[in-house]
Amino acid sequence: MSDTLRITGWVVLAALGIAAPFLISSGRWLEFIELTLFVAVLGQAWNILGGYGGQYSFGHAVFFGTGAYVQALLQFRFGFSPWLALPFAIASGAGVGAMIGYLSFRYGLRGSYFALITLAFAEAFRVLARSIVSVTEGGRGVSLPLNQDSGEVWTTLQFTFAEPFLRHAGYYYMILTVLILAYIAVWRMERSRFGAQLISVRENEDAAAALGVDAFRVKMKAICLSGMIAAAAGVYYVQKYLFVDPEIAYGPAKSVEALVAPIIGGLGTVIGPLLGAAFLHSIGEVAKEAIGALIGPRPGLDLILYGMILVLVLGYLPRGLAGLLDSAWRRLGGGR
Template sequence: MSERGRTIAGGLLFAPLAAVPLVVTSGRWIEFLELTLFTAVLGQGWNVLGGYGGQYSFGHALFFGTAAYIQALLQFKLGWSPWLTMWFAILGAMLVAAGVGYLSFRYGLRGSYFALITLAFAEAFHVLSRSFIGLTEGGRGVQLALNQDPAQAFATFQFNFAGPFLSTYGFYYTILVFLSIAYAAVWWMQRTRFGAQLVAVRENEDAAEALGVDAFRVKLGAILLSAAITALAGIYHVQKFLFIDPGIAYGPAKSVEALFAPIIGGLGTVLGAFFIHGIGETTKEIIGTFWQERPGLDLILFGVILVLVLGFAPRGIAGLLGEAWRRATDRACN
């Protein structure tokens, strides 16, 4: 797809998402869409480093979890406004990214070695968040107070009691705004010199260096942007569920979720997120009718799809659709 085509396609996707409340009134569907957009934000964060930069992180929970903990703890311990804490959450995630990125890229870790070290850092933070009980409340997790006063809904960044419209759609629009920011950032990145250099480093790091690209700085920039976007997902998660613990923050589930969407979906991460949640919800529905509440089957399917996509559709669902579209138009022209 051409550059312009992609921009138009992006716009075409966001317009209906913004208009969703006109059509969808069922809370369950909104929850589904929220979950999908959340995965898309997480995936877009991963995509900056993994998709554009070619550095496959297996520990993106690092940035999600750090942002979530900062967002929760500054409110919980110091009573700060969530609108203030979110900047610290983003900054904190970027600081962790700077540390991890500096060490990994300075010592030239590539490919699987980079994947392994991000995994190791995520596990280290997992242990730390469980162990320093005085700071993080340990395994019990941090539970924020639920605000029940509609007048305070905006001040507390909690929409649960904010009137009929906001209590249903408040968090939906929050995550939609976050996703738009993530997309705008990636769109901007693609247009800059930095974005071009990042792709050059992905394609051939040594050749890019030979042409004068400072690969270390470019990769560091990518991990910082990636962490900042992933931090948005952490902020949303804390405000929505008012709870964080070491397993949610730094466990392997979020790291895996972050790379699922972009790899299965291809560069169009929103597509991947819709695809996996569509399948996830459908299988849960089907299982619900036959066995009632039996976990596992949806993830079995994801695993199978992941393996199939890696083996036979390296450009993901978006790539498959693009190919089908090209074939259809070719036939129409002939």
């Protein structure tokens, strides 16, 4: 597929995304899309490091959670404006990325060792968030005060008491903005020297080094960028739910969502995480409804389903849904 065609496709998708709140009046459906976009952002963060760089993280919650905590605590403890907290939160994602990256890549940890160390970091941060009560409020979590003044909607970045349309779509547009920025960043990365070098490190690190690629530096850049985007997702989460606790921030759920979406959607492709998130959420929603109707609510069953889908995709669709689309496109005679 040519770039012109791809760009057209993305512009159409973006236009649909922007138009969605006008077309969809049901709060429940818009919320469904909103959460899909949230997972698509987390997934894209993971995809930079895992999909393009071949460094599989099992603990991406560490970036999401740190972004969320920094955004929440700066407001809660120091009365920062959310706008002022935002750059600190995003920088904290890069900072944690730099720390974990330095410790892992400096000592050449790859493959399953890297996966384990990221998992360990997420767990360590969870324990710390739980135990340093004087800073993080421990297991109680941090609750931000709900703004009920419709005049303060933009200064507090809270849309619960905004005028009807913003109440309907404010948070949706917040995550859509993050998503568009993140996806443009990855699109541009894919077409840059940095992107080419990152992919070469994934494909073969020694060969990359022999061609002048500084693998350590490239991986450091990737993990910082990845951390920033995951932290931005954390900012959205805190502004929307006004609450974060150690489980939400650093529990395995976010780490798993971050990696499942791009793996199912298509590793190392711009659209993969979005496709994966949309597919998983649709399946999850349908399954929840079906299971709920048949045997009553059974939380956790959707996770089992995630696992089964993951195994099937890994077995039969190594290039994910994006790969499936790509071969369908070729078969239709496109791209010749």
